[in-house]
Every structure is written in structure tokens, then in C-alpha cells.
Amino acid sequence: MMVPRRRIVHQCWLVWITSVLVGLTALTAASAVASTGPVVGEGRTVFYVSPDGSDTDIGTSAKPFRTLERAQQAARSVDPHVAAAKDVTVFLYGGTYRLTRPLDFDPRDSGRNGHHVIWRNVPGQHPVVSSxxxxxxxxxxxxxxxxxxxxxxxxxxxxxxxxxxxxxxxxxxxxxxxxxxxxxxxxxxxxxxxxxxxxxxxxxxxxxxxxxxxxxxxxxxxxxxxxxxxxxxxxxxxxxxxxxxxxxxxxxxxxxxxxxxxxxxxxxxxxxxxxxxxxxxxxxxxPVLQTLVRGEGTLDEPLRDVRFEGITFAHATWLAPNTDEGYAVVQAGFRIVGSDNPVFNQTMPNWVQTPAALVFQNARGIELRRNTFTHLGAAGVNLETGSQGSQVVGNRFEDISSTGIQVGGTMKVDHHPGDPRQIVKDNTVSSNVVARVAVENADAVGIFVGYTTHTTVAHNEVFDLPYTGISVGWGWGLFDAGGNPNYPGNNGLPVYDTPTTSRDNQIRDNRIFDVMKTLRDGAGIYALSAQPGTQVSGNYIDHVAGNYGGLYPDEASAYQEWTDNVVQDVPIWLHIWTSSIHDLLVADNYTDQPFMRNNGRNITMKNNTAVQNGEWPARACRIAANSGLEPDYADLLSPSDAAPELCRSGA
Structure with missing residues (x-):
């Protein structure tokens, strides 16, 4: 807000404006955006960056920095007492910020005492972070x-x-x-x-x-x-x-x-x-960089409470397939690397995950809100080992070569970590649009959840994919307690006597449609291995191509509940194909395709309804209507995002 013009004598005017600036200790975000003067007090808490700025300036709205690196340096320099009492915000004006190296975040970039360090757009403007x-x-x-x-x-x-x-x-x-x-x-x-x-x-x-x-x-x-x-x-x-x-x-x-x-x-x-x-x-x-933003703490000092909001992350590549290792894919964007691989099954502990444009490890309370991820050559976002309590909410992922969002990994440190601080847990992925990803690596998926505890994947819209929509779990039971008896000698892999970290995951209220358009043996929602307490519920799946399932608990899936889902226009609404799948509750689901497979053990099937002639019960219609983006994020859908037709009657 500009200072009003006042009728005062010249010598008093200088005294007056100086006293105002010295006494000012905080500004609201809205007033800070409009301000042309510096934010002062015990320490600066608001900084501005513009592609037209200068790193020799002071980082105000009128004299913004030019580079993200300079703004990061300024944010780190905030007086610790001030940073512990309020958020530190870096506002990005519209334009393109071209990186020549990844923007690395470490514990020095953390929020303090529950306050955040926030990197966000100036309201109404559209910054792009690009390589x-x-x-x-x-x-x-x-x-x-x-x-x-x-x-x-x-x-x-x-x-x-x-x-x-x-x-x-x-x-x-x-x-x-x-x-x-x-x-x-x-x-x-x-x-x-x-x-x-x-x-x-x-x-x-x-x-x-x-x-x-x-x-x-x-x-x-x-x-x-x-x-x-x-x-x-x-x-x-x-x-x-x-x-x-x-x-x-x-x-x-x-x-x-x-x-x-x-x-x-x-x-x-x-x-x-x-x-x-x-x-x-x-x-x-x-694009020339593989990673745009990399956030990594340590077990003793995680990266904490950093938020990215209103930013477009674009133009990253991935050069590993250029090498002699190429892209020897296994499933869902994971590939075999190395030259000492005589037998397929023994390569499993070392399958490598596709990297991402934004990667976080040993991080707590990371928030990604209302960003756009596009024109990327690998995955969009990875929450890796030690990521806890983070949120990916209300973003749009589109035109990405591999998987949109990956939560958790598949290595020993993920399924049997030596330290509980390494567990990937309590993360939320909600109200995102994940569309037209896996455009280069068709075997990748929309949202991948590896070995994690209490991951919530809810109210996302996932569509127009060559392979699976949402994949949760890993390992084919080989790393579960006791291994998988269907594989003699557990395929030569170690047999653990304790369960993995996969438990209590929630895959609910998602809308998934037009998937499995290119490859086979996947599903709208796909799962692997034992996941006690995991629930797959309230999802609406429409139009899955090929000969596989809307709901597909694959090998060794166990101790899960698959309930209250609506599956429409899918050849096989439920695909339980082998006896290693056991102890599942499959109840209160609705489908217009009665064909299914159930070759599992101790599978409780209850109150599942095959509708005829498109006459969906009112409860099925309510489930479908409740799926997908929550109302506050409906604007994330573009006019070309044609959602499936919901129930024609009984709503």
C-alpha cells in the first residue's frame, strides 16, 4: 500500500517516514505484495524475486532479487528469533527462472517452531522454474x-x-x-x-x-x-x-x-x-537438468516445513537412458541397472526408481500446493526415504515422461529400515490432477506408492494414461514376513521374519478413467503384497482398456479392504488371479460388468452389486459423485478434461 500524501513540512516528512519504517515489524501477504518499501524490523521475513530484478538489490517488491539462489541466501539469513515467530515468504513475480543447476534445500532452509519457509507466486502472477x-x-x-x-x-x-x-x-x-x-x-x-x-x-x-x-x-x-x-x-x-x-x-x-x-x-x-x-x-x-529442486535433510536434522505454492515446474530432462544401461524396465518405471545380473529374480533388491523434477529425502512437513508440473523428462515429484508428514495437494501434473507422483521407494531401507526415522509415513496426496503422464515411458503410472505407512491418496483425478492409474505396494510378497511360499526358496532372496513398512494406507475417493490405453496387465487401482490396515474405498473407475481389472490386488496382496468402489466400463472389475492373494475383504462395490476372477485364499466377498442397463443404485451414484477433486480445487480441470458420465439414474 502506497503511503498517503500528507500536507506536512519537508523536514517533518523525513522524520515521519523513517519512524514508520523502523516501527514496522510485519506485513500481511496482501500488503507486502503491493508495498514498494522494504520489510524491516528485527529481521526480514518477506522477499521478492523477479527475472527482471537484480541480485545487488535488497529483495523488496520494488527492488526484487533476480535469482532464486539469491533469494534462498536471504531467506537463510533471517534472524532465527524472527523466523521462529513467523513464516518466511519468498514471493516470485511472473516470468521464467532458468536454472543451470538444481536448487538444493537442506536444514538451513527449514521453517522453525512450526512456521514455514514459503516459496510462492505473487498473487495473480505465474512464475516458471525451468532448466x-x-x-x-x-x-x-x-x-x-x-x-x-x-x-x-x-x-x-x-x-x-x-x-x-x-x-x-x-x-x-x-x-x-x-x-x-x-x-x-x-x-x-x-x-x-x-x-x-x-x-x-x-x-x-x-x-x-x-x-x-x-x-x-x-x-x-x-x-x-x-x-x-x-x-x-x-x-x-x-x-x-x-x-x-x-x-x-x-x-x-x-x-x-x-x-x-x-x-x-x-x-x-x-x-x-x-x-x-x-x-x-x-x-x-x-531441458538440460534432471532435477529442478532437491530437498534433503539428515536423520538427526531433517529438512522441515518448506512450502512451494503457485509455481510451474517445467523443462527437466533425464539422461540415464542415453547410457549403455538404457531403460531395462521391470514395472512402473523401475529398471534394472548394473552388469552383474545373472538371474532376473536376484536383481530385485537393486531395481532403481525413476528420478523426479522435485525430490525430497529425510524431510518433514513439505507442502506442494497449487503448483503445475509439466514438460518433464522423468517423474514429477518423489517423496523418498525419510519423508514424513508431507502434503501434495491441489497440483496439476501433465505432459510428464514417467510417473506423476511417487511416494516411497522399494529398497531395503524402505521395506525394512534400520531406523524408524527412515520410514516414509503420514504423507498425503490429495485433490491433484494427474493427466497424460507416462508419455515417453508408457510403463509408468499416474501415482505410485511404494513401501509406506499411512499414505493417504484421496480425491485425485487420474486419467488418460497408457498403463495403471494408482499403484500401491511392492515386492510380490517376497519381502513380507516369511516371504512368498509360491516362489521356491523365495527366489533366492532373504526371508524376513518381520513385516514390511506397508500398512494403513488409504486409497480413497479418487476418480480414475481412460487408463491402460497402451500396455497390459495393470488396472485402475493396482496393489502388491501384505498391507495390514490398508483400505481402497470410495473410488470411481471408468473405462479401463485391455483385459485386466478395475481393481487388481496382485501377488501376495493381503490384509486389505476393497470397499465401496464404483467400477464402470471395465472388462474385469476385480482381478484376484492367484492363491498368494489372501485375507481380503471385498464388499459393497458396484459394477456394470459382472465378470471377475477370485482365485485367492480367505477372500471375503460381501454385498457386491452388478447393475444392469445402467440403473445404478443411489448409493453408487453418491460414491461416484463424491470422487475426484474436492470443490475448492475444481478449477484445476481444463475444458478438455472430459470426465466420465456419472450415473444416469438414482442420484
Whole structure:
């Protein structure tokens, strides 16, 4: 608020304004936004940042800092007594904040005494935190194919965005014919690929069941394609990588508008513009960092009480698939790495999780509210080992290469931690939109919950996915107390005599639709292993493609309740396929598809209703109507987010 003009003599005016500023110890957020003067007192508690600011300025609304790093330094410097008595807020003006390295948070960035350090937008403005590098200097290099090029030096990326749209890395046709598989790769139908430049940059993508493998080529000699190791070996374990679904990342594959290729050796980027794009004026962005924000404390001193609000996190890549390990996927974005993997089952303790744009470990009370996560090359958010009491509420996740949200991991430290402070527990994921993720790694899921205690996943809208909507649990029972007797010798893995940390999780009131559009053997909601006290209830699942389930408690799922769910337009509403699944309550669910499987042990089936002719009971309609976003977050849905039709009668 500007100071009113007053009729006072000049010499008194200076005394008056000085006394006002010295006596001012706090401002409300609203008045701080409008203020043109510094926030003063025992210590500053409000800072401002703008892409047009200067790091030599003082961080007020009128003289904001320029970089997030400078604002972080200022927030850390707040007098501890002041920080313990009030929130410390960093306001971001609209514009793009381009990172050249991840923004790292540690215990110095924590809130104190229950107060938060808040990083948020100036109300009404739209800041973007990005590692995107803008690509300019385009020139036409092939008039016939309309291929343009830009010199980019040592750029390394796997994604490209033009005028805010993800464009396609050069690729060949789907399911090319004439290939045969060998022990070291493939025999091609002809010698065409032998003449392609940069053969070690070429990747073969293969979809099979619930997996989408991606391995790089080592060499091409005449018709013999030799694949890089250890990716080829690791991707050949279990049932193995199959014939090519397509071949990707070669200059010679550039043939359609909207395709691009990065020649890393020559430092040149190629692109064929779409009809509505003017490459001379287009905003072309290549992400360069894997992680944008990394928050990590220690067991003795966790990172605490940091909130991010109203920020768009965009333009991160993931370069691990460029390496000789490629993407030897197992399930849900987890992959096999390393070269000492003689047997598939013995690789299980070391399956690696896909990283994320925002990663937190040994953190307490982290809050992500009303942010947007988009144009990302790996996952959106990871709450990893030691994440407790954190909230991911009211965000939108879209156009992400892998999983949207991951809570908890799958390593020994997660299922049998040596210290209770390492347990991932008491976290909430609610009222988020998770749409059109897993766009590059089709085996990834909307929301993944690993080994966790009391995770709540509620009132989310999850839709338009190639594979599973929500996945909770891990391990196929092999790390449960006593292991899984269906696997002789527990597959050679250690047998624990204590239960895992998976218990008391709540998957409720979510709306999940248009999933399983590409791969097989998944579901609207999928679970694994014993999870005592876990409840899957009040969810509305509509239109699951393929031949699997709306509700799918998979191997060794036990001690769970699956109740009060509505499953519509799904081939198999409930999929309990093996005897390792036991001690479940499946009650009071509604479906318009009576077909199900129940091959489990001690499964209590009670009051489940198969409706006919779309005549849903009133209670089913209420469950469906209550699912999805809570009213305060309805604005997160865009006009193109066509929700499924709810009950036609009985509401």
C-alpha cells in the first residue's frame, strides 16, 4: 500500500517516514505484495524475486532479487528469533527462472517452531522454474524435407518443446517388419541402417505386456544390429525385450513435421517445423537438468516445513537412458541397472526408481500446493526415504515422461529400515490432477506408492494414461514376513521374519478413467503384497482398456479392504488371479460388468452389486459423485478434461 500524501513540512516528512519504517515489524501477504518499501524490523521475513530484478538489490517488491539462489541466501539469513515467530515468504513475480543447476534445500532452509519457509507466486502472477535452454539461430539445411538446424554445442537432452508443445524425437514406423531377434540384438531386413550416422545414438523401443523397453545400439554391420550392454542383457531377463515396436533417434528417420534429432557429436539440433510454426520466431526449449529442486535433510536434522505454492515446474530432462544401461524396465518405471545380473529374480533388491523434477529425502512437513508440473523428462515429484508428514495437494501434473507422483521407494531401507526415522509415513496426496503422464515411458503410472505407512491418496483425478492409474505396494510378497511360499526358496532372496513398512494406507475417493490405453496387465487401482490396515474405498473407475481389472490386488496382496468402489466400463472389475492373494475383504462395490476372477485364499466377498442397463443404485451414484477433486480445487480441470458420465439414474 502506497503511503498517503500528507500536507506536512519537508523536514517533518523525513522524520515521519523513517519512524514508520523502523516501527514496522510485519506485513500481511496482501500488503507486502503491493508495498514498494522494504520489510524491516528485527529481521526480514518477506522477499521478492523477479527475472527482471537484480541480485545487488535488497529483495523488496520494488527492488526484487533476480535469482532464486539469491533469494534462498536471504531467506537463510533471517534472524532465527524472527523466523521462529513467523513464516518466511519468498514471493516470485511472473516470468521464467532458468536454472543451470538444481536448487538444493537442506536444514538451513527449514521453517522453525512450526512456521514455514514459503516459496510462492505473487498473487495473480505465474512464475516458471525451468532448466530449459532456448534454441535460436535456425537455418534451413534440407529444402526437400524442410529440415532446419541450429548449432547447440554440447547440449544434452532427450526432450524438445516448441511453442509450449512437446515434439517427437525422430522415429520410424510402428512395428517395422522383417526383424529377427538374436542373442546380441537383431537381424534387420536389409542393410539400410548400416549407412546411418551415429549408430550408438540409435535406440530400439520394444513394448511387451506391462513393459516398454528402450536400449541403445552398439553397432550396425550390414544387417547385423548389436545392442549395447548391459542394457540388452538386463532387458532380456524375465521374458525379455521383444522385436522393435519402433526405432528412434537417427537423422535418417526425420521425415514428418514435428520431429527432431540431436546430433550430439556435431553439436547440431535438427527439426522439421509443423505447418503452424514459424521456426524463426518460435519459442524452442530444450531441458538440460534432471532435477529442478532437491530437498534433503539428515536423520538427526531433517529438512522441515518448506512450502512451494503457485509455481510451474517445467523443462527437466533425464539422461540415464542415453547410457549403455538404457531403460531395462521391470514395472512402473523401475529398471534394472548394473552388469552383474545373472538371474532376473536376484536383481530385485537393486531395481532403481525413476528420478523426479522435485525430490525430497529425510524431510518433514513439505507442502506442494497449487503448483503445475509439466514438460518433464522423468517423474514429477518423489517423496523418498525419510519423508514424513508431507502434503501434495491441489497440483496439476501433465505432459510428464514417467510417473506423476511417487511416494516411497522399494529398497531395503524402505521395506525394512534400520531406523524408524527412515520410514516414509503420514504423507498425503490429495485433490491433484494427474493427466497424460507416462508419455515417453508408457510403463509408468499416474501415482505410485511404494513401501509406506499411512499414505493417504484421496480425491485425485487420474486419467488418460497408457498403463495403471494408482499403484500401491511392492515386492510380490517376497519381502513380507516369511516371504512368498509360491516362489521356491523365495527366489533366492532373504526371508524376513518381520513385516514390511506397508500398512494403513488409504486409497480413497479418487476418480480414475481412460487408463491402460497402451500396455497390459495393470488396472485402475493396482496393489502388491501384505498391507495390514490398508483400505481402497470410495473410488470411481471408468473405462479401463485391455483385459485386466478395475481393481487388481496382485501377488501376495493381503490384509486389505476393497470397499465401496464404483467400477464402470471395465472388462474385469476385480482381478484376484492367484492363491498368494489372501485375507481380503471385498464388499459393497458396484459394477456394470459382472465378470471377475477370485482365485485367492480367505477372500471375503460381501454385498457386491452388478447393475444392469445402467440403473445404478443411489448409493453408487453418491460414491461416484463424491470422487475426484474436492470443490475448492475444481478449477484445476481444463475444458478438455472430459470426465466420465456419472450415473444416469438414482442420484
Amino acid at each position: 530449459g535452454r532456448q534454441i535460436t539461430g535456425w537455418h534451413l539445411v534440407d529444402q526437400t524435407k524442410k529440415i532446419w538446424a541450429a548449432d547447440v554445442g554440447d547440449l544434452k537432452t532427450r526432450q524438445l518443446y516448441v511453442d509450449g508443445r512437446r515434439v517427437t524425437r525422430a522415429r520410424g514406423p510402428m512395428n517395422p517388419q522383417g526383424f529377427t531377434k538374436t542373442s546380441t540384438g537383431y537381424i534387420a531386413p536389409d542393410a539400410t541402417m548400416a549407412s546411418w550416422r551415429n549408430p550408438s545414438d540409435i535406440e530400439v523401443v520394444s513394448r511387451r505386456e506391462w513393459k516398454q523397453f528402450r536400449c541403445p545400439v552398439a553397432s550396425v554391420k550390414e544387417t547385423t544390429i548389436t545392442m549395447q550392454q548391459p542394457c540388452w542383457h538386463n532387458a532380456s531377463l524375465q521374458f525379455g525385450m521383444g522385436l522393435p515396436s519402433w526405432i528412434e533417434n537417427a537423422y535418417e528417420l526425420l521425415d514428418l513435421p514435428g520431429e527432431w534429432y540431436l546430433d550430439r557429436q556435431a553439436g547440431r539440433l535438427y527439426y522439421i517445423p509443423k505447418a503452424d510454426e514459424d521456426i524463426s520466431t518460435a519459442d524452442v526449449v530444450a
